[in-house]
Amino acid sequence: MPPVSLSTLRKGARGTVADVRDDAQTLGDEAQSTVSRRLLELGFIPGEAFEVIAEIWPGGDPMAVRLGNTLFALRRREAGAVLVSVEGG
Amino acid sequence: MSGPAPALDAMRLALVGVPNCGKTALFNRLTGSRQKVANYAGVTVERKEGAFAGPTRGERYRLLDLPGAYSLTPTTLDEAITRDCLLGRLAGESAPERVICVVDATNLRLNLRLVLELRDLGVPMIVALNMSDLAHSRGFGLDRERLERELGVPVVETVAIRDGGERALLERLEGLPTLAPRPPTEWRESSFEQIQQTQREVRRILHAAGYREPARNRALQRVDGLVMHPIAGPVILAALLFFVFQAVFSWAAVPMELVDAGVNWLGAQLHAALPPGLLNSLLVDGVIAGAGSVLVFLPQIMILFFFILVLEDSGYLPRAAYLLDRMMGSVGLSGRAFIPLLSSFACAVPGIMATRTIPNVRDRLATIMIAPLMTCSARLPVYALIIAAFIPRQRVGAFNLQGLVLFTLYVAGIVSAMAVAYALKRTALRSTYHPLLLELPEYRWPDPRNLMLGLWERLKIFLQRVGTIILALMIVLWFLSSFPAAPDGATGPAIQYSFAGSIGRALEHVFAPIGFNWQISLALVPGLAAREVAVGALGTVYSLSATGDDVAATLVPMIAGTWSLATALSLLAWYVFAPQCLSTLVVVKRETNSWRYPLLMAGYLFALAYIAAFITYRVASAVLS
Numbered sequence: 001m002p003p004v005s006l007s008t009l010r011k012g013a014r015g016t017v018a019d020v021r022d023d024a025q026t027l028g029d030e031a032q033s034t035v036s037r038r039l040l041e042l043g044f045i046p047g048e049a050f051e052v053i054a055e056i057w058p059g060g061d062p063m064a065v066r067l068g069n070t071l072f073a074l075r076r077r078e079a080g081a082v083l084v085s086v087e088g089g
Numbered sequence: 090m091s092g093p094a095p096a097l098d099a100m101r102l103a104l105v106g107v108p109n110c111g112k113t114a115l116f117n118r119l120t121g122s123r124q125k126v127a128n129y130a131g132v133t134v135e136r137k138e139g140a141f142a143g144p145t146r147g148e149r150y151r152l153l154d155l156p157g158a159y160s161l162t163p164t165t166l167d168e169a170i171t172r173d174c175l176l177g178r179l180a181g182e183s184a185p186e187r188v189i190c191v192v193d194a195t196n197l198r199l200n201l202r203l204v205l206e207l208r209d210l211g212v213p214m215i216v217a218l219n220m221s222d223l224a225h226s227r228g229f230g231l232d233r234e235r236l237e238r239e240l241g242v243p244v245v246e247t248v249a250i251r252d253g254g255e256r257a258l259l260e261r262l263e264g265l266p267t268l269a270p271r272p273p274t275e276w277r278e279s280s281f282e283q284i285q286q287t288q289r290e291v292r293r294i295l296h297a298a299g300y301r302e303p304a305r306n307r308a309l310q311r312v313d314g315l316v317m318h319p320i321a322g323p324v325i326l327a328a329l330l331f332f333v334f335q336a337v338f339s340w341a342a343v344p345m346e347l348v349d350a351g352v353n354w355l356g357a358q359l360h361a362a363l364p365p366g367l368l369n370s371l372l373v374d375g376v377i378a379g380a381g382s383v384l385v386f387l388p389q390i391m392i393l394f395f396f397i398l399v400l401e402d403s404g405y406l407p408r409a410a411y412l413l414d415r416m417m418g419s420v421g422l423s424g425r426a427f428i429p430l431l432s433s434f435a436c437a438v439p440g441i442m443a444t445r446t447i448p449n450v451r452d453r454l455a456t457i458m459i460a461p462l463m464t465c466s467a468r469l470p471v472y473a474l475i476i477a478a479f480i481p482r483q484r485v486g487a488f489n490l491q492g493l494v495l496f497t498l499y500v501a502g503i504v505s506a507m508a509v510a511y512a513l514k515r516t517a518l519r520s521t522y523h524p525l526l527l528e529l530p531e532y533r534w535p536d537p538r539n540l541m542l543g544l545w546e547r548l549k550i551f552l553q554r555v556g557t558i559i560l561a562l563m564i565v566l567w568f569l570s571s572f573p574a575a576p577d578g579a580t581g582p583a584i585q586y587s588f589a590g591s592i593g594r595a596l597e598h599v600f601a602p603i604g605f606n607w608q609i610s611l612a613l614v615p616g617l618a619a620r621e622v623a624v625g626a627l628g629t630v631y632s633l634s635a636t637g638d639d640v641a642a643t644l645v646p647m648i649a650g651t652w653s654l655a656t657a658l659s660l661l662a663w664y665v666f667a668p669q670c671l672s673t674l675v676v677v678k679r680e681t682n683s684w685r686y687p688l689l690m691a692g693y694l695f696a697l698a699y700i701a702a703f704i705t706y707r708v709a710s711a712v713l714s
Contacts, residue, residue, distance in 0.1 A: 022281070033281075034164055035524045040284045041160045042526070043198055057319030062414050062424070062525055064317055068198050069302045071313070071529040073411035073424075078524045 006050070006082040010060065014051040015086040017044050017067075022081075036081050043067055044082050099140060099149035102262070103185035105171065105207060107200055108157035109404070109530035111219040112191040115247060116154040117542050119255055126546060129179065134170045134445055143263060144256045153185060159199075161206050162278040166445040175210060176276055187265060188212045189258070194220040194246070195229065195303050199528075201291045202284075208242060210276070213265040216244045217258055221533070230301035239294040309532050316405070322412045329405075333396045334499060335492045337389050337469070344388035352381030371567055379563030379625040380556075389473065390466040390551060391544060394435055398543045402535035406431070407527050414525055420507045421514025423447055424525055426456040430506070433463035434499075435547070437673045440465075441680055449523035455513045457680060458690055461673050462506035462666065464499045467620040471664050472498055474624050478649040479657040501665045505697065562615045566626055589630065603663065603699065604656040604706035620670050654713055659706035666698035 003018035020039050044067060053071070054064040062075040106112040117124075120139025129136045137154040155174055156167035163169035170179065177184030190207055192200035207214055218233065237244040243261045247254030279287070315321050356377040363369040400406050406428055414424030425447050433440030440460045447453040464472075472495055480491050569589040576586065593611030600610045608630045616623030624644075631647050648657075674687040681687075 020281075035526065037162060037281065037284065038159070038164055038526055040281060040288065041162075041202060042528070043202075043288065045285055045288045053313070054317040055319065056412070056415050059415070062411060064411060064529065066305075069305055070196055070199050071531075073407065073414070073525065073527040073529055075414070075525045078526055 001085060003083040003085050005080050006052075006065070006084050007076040007079040009052050009063075009084070009086065011052050011055050011063075013086055014049070015084050017046055017048045017050060017082060018085050019046060019083040020044050020081055021083065035078050039078070039081060042072065043070065050084065099151040100187065101151050101153065101183065101185045102187050102189060103153045103155050103174065104189050104191060105155050105175070105203070106157060106191035107159050107193075107203055109528060110157070110191050110193040110196075110200055112157060113154065114536050114539055115189075115191055115217060115219065115255075116152065117536075117539055120152055122542060122545065124542070124546075129170055129174075129182070134167055135442065143259050145260065145263070148263070150259075152189075158203070160203065161210075161276070165447075172276075175207070175212065185212065187262060188214045189217050189262070190214055191217045191219050194218045194231065195224050195531075197231075197295055197300060198291065198302070201294065202287055204240065204242075205287050205290060206279075208240065214242050215258065215262050215265065216240065216242055217254075218244055218246045220246055220248050222248060224303045227303035227306065228301055229303040230299055232299045236294065236298040236300075239297055305531065312532065313408075313529075316408055317411065322408075326409055326412055329400075331496060333393070334496050335489065336396070337392050337495075339489070339492070340392055341388040345385050348385045348387065349381075352377060352384060356381070367571075370571065371564070375564050375567030376560065378628050379567065380560050381625075381628075385470075387548075387551065389469050390435070391548065393466055393469075394544055394547045395540065397431065397435055398540050399535045400431075402533070402539055404530045404532045407529050410527060411529065420511040421452075421518075422456060422510050423449070423452050423523060424527070426452065429456055430460060430463050433460040433465060436465050436467065437461045437463065437670065438676050441673065441676050444680070451514075451518040452523060454681065454686065455510050455518045457677055458513060458518075458686065458693075459506040459510050461670065461690065461694060462502045462509065464502045464665070465620070465670075467670065468664050468667060470624040471620065472661065474627070474644060474648070475657050475661055478645045478652075479654055498661060498665060501662075505665065509693070509697075563625055566615050566630075570630060593630075602706075603702040604653070604659040604710070605663075605702075606652070606656070609652075609656070609660060616667075620664070620667055653710075655706050655709035658709045659702045662705035663698045663702040666694050666701060 020036050022033050022036050048068055050068075051066045052063055053066050056062055060076070062073050063079065064071060064073050065079070066072075104112050104116055116137065116139065120141050123141065124137060124139040127136050127138075128134065134156060139152050139154070141150055141152065142148065143150065153174070155171040158168040158171040160168065161172045161175070163172055173179040174182050175184065175188070188207060190204050192204060204214075204216055218231075220229075233244055233246065243265070245254070245258045245261050247258055316325055356373050359377060360369060360373045363372065400409070409431075410424040410427040413427050417424050417426055426444070429440045429443035429447070431440075432443050437460045440463065441457050444453045444456045444460070447456055476491050476494055480494050483490050485493060566589065569592070570587050572587055574586070589611050590607070592614060593607035596610035596613070597605070597607040600613075605613075608627065611630055612623045612626035615626045627648070628644050631644060652660075674691055677687040677690055678684055
């Protein structure tokens with residue numbers, strides 16, 4: 001299965017991180033890659049297991065993602081930089 | 090003997106760690122109450138330093154608690170301060186001689202990358218492995234010695250809730266080699282590839298050290314299922330805030346009566362002990378009545394701070410920021426603005442200072458501008474006074490009517506703040522997109538020692554304010570209210586003939602349309618220094634207006650008898666906006682580095698306060714007559 005963006009997933013989805021894209025592409029130049037850098041620093045690196053554990057209603061934004069043993073809150077725009085392989089597809 | 094004495098200077102240590110790693114708890118254990126809280130030069134990032142003596146030879150240490158940082162490549166002002174301090178680039182700070190890097194043993198995947206980054210700086214370093222007592226029972230495993238070998242720096246276990254770990258930590262610290270002073274470090278932020286490489290190294294080391302992460306607590310995961318539930322979550326948040334405000338009113342009642350009785354007793358003793366005259370009046374009417382009427386609100390302020398500290402320490406605050414991100418986002422603010430705004434319920438000054446964690450400048454400015462609309466604890470005395478005098482103590486369903494009115498006032502502040510933010514973000518402070526990326530730490534029981542130290546810190550600040558600025562203003566006000574003395578044969582109370590009376594009557598022209606009498610108008614003037622001073626000022630004005638010896642008569646029945654309900658409601662509406670607080674304006678000036686924003690803030694708050702009070706007064710007068 002080709003990797004999909006974390007931002008497309010709903011509560012309960014789980015899998016592994018495939019890659020982090022430079023957010024200059026997803027958020028535009030003004031972000032100056034700070035989001036991608038921080039995502040990497042926080043541990044969004046290839047092979048790491050994740051699960052979407054909650055989302056705000058309505059709209060599902062922001063979302064809460066468990067990465068390894070740590071829980072993060074992020075908006076779907078930030079999640080857009082994270083490419084993941086979904087388990088069970 | 091000749092030559093310089095052996096170095097008496099205390100060794101400079103710095104505590105570094107990612108947010109939520111337990112750094113502050115270790116700082117508190119090492120330094121106890123010997124802490125000094127100030128700001129870093131030129132910025133308003135809080136600088137916490139403490140001193141302590143070593144366990145074996147009694148060496149002296151100065152420990153700096155650097156702001157939490159995930160990385161040396163900063164995304165917030167806090168993180169930039171930490172990096173610059175470590176690199177010796179910070180004006181007025183020398184680089185630390187030793188670094189203690191605190192890591193959360195149960196979350197090493199997140200914590201260890203910073204250790205590697207720090208190690209590469211070349212500062213002598215020790216790693217404090219902060220361990221929860223429960224970790225082992227949840228399947229935690231780690232070969233500490235192997236980790237130490239892999240990292241090449243000492244690793245010491247410190248158990249979060251037990252003393253003793255510190256001793257081992259300090260013994261190892263003393264054994265670190267002293268390095269010659271380094272030239273300013275050449276440091277460059279790492280590339281994406283380097284970050285990924287470091288992360289792989291972290292995972293290799295953890296694997297080699299046989300690291301087994303403790304499983305996340307099942308029960309706490311279920312708690313999160315509720316707290317972060319899209320519907321239950323916001324309901325719990327609202328209930329929690331409502332409970333806090335009810336508690337502030339109900340729990341504080343008894344201690345407040347005690348403080349009040351104590352102050353009255355002291356006033357009566359002094360009044361009886363001193364010969365009648367100016368000094369007697371200054372001490373009893375000025376100092377005791379003035380400062381006392383503010384002091385009485387100490388229990389409420391302490392209870393509020395207690396809850397804020399508990400929410401902060403337990404790990405709930407970031408979840409609240411998550412729940413509120415969308416709501417805050419709808420008026421153009423970041424979920425991160427929640428924490429500064431919540432602190433503003435205690436006082437806008439720390440709240441405005443806390444906005445430094447908002448990376449985007451315009452977001453930060455908008456948050457600063459609305460922070461004074463959060464009902465700060467200094468307004469509580471005013472609300473409490475008026476509510477006690479005019480709102481009957483009765484129950485409405487399950488609720489206490491007085492608490493309900495108070496809650497409404499808080500909500501009014503929040504709603505106006507949102508409206509102002511909405512307007513600002515669509516005009517002057519329109520900004521580009523900024524991200525939300527927030528760690529939600531596992532819940533933990535708030536550490537009683539941290540709570541006590543935090544409360545002690547607030548208590549000191551409050552008492553210093555009462556003791557200095559507020560007391561000074563009370564004395565100035567007493568002077569204005571006592572001179573010139575009433576002419577012979579005057580019929581009214583003496584204060585009518587004083588400077589204060591003239592100022593009050595002059596201001597009355599401005600405030601009469603919103604129902605304020607000259608006593609209220611007068612009390613608003615010293616309230617400029619600190620909002621709660623208005624209560625003390627009313628105390629002084631009324632105790633001096635009283636003819637005869639009934640100075641002890643309390644303010645509540647006094648104003649209940651002399652103000653109309655419309656006036657009282659109008660004053661409540663005024664105080665929802667209440668522009669007058671010099672400390673806030675000064676902090677805004679310092680934070681924004683210009684007079685533009687404080688002036689804008691004072692202007693818009695005054696306009697809103699006047700309009701709200703005007704409408705309230707007119708409507709209430711019409712309805713009640």
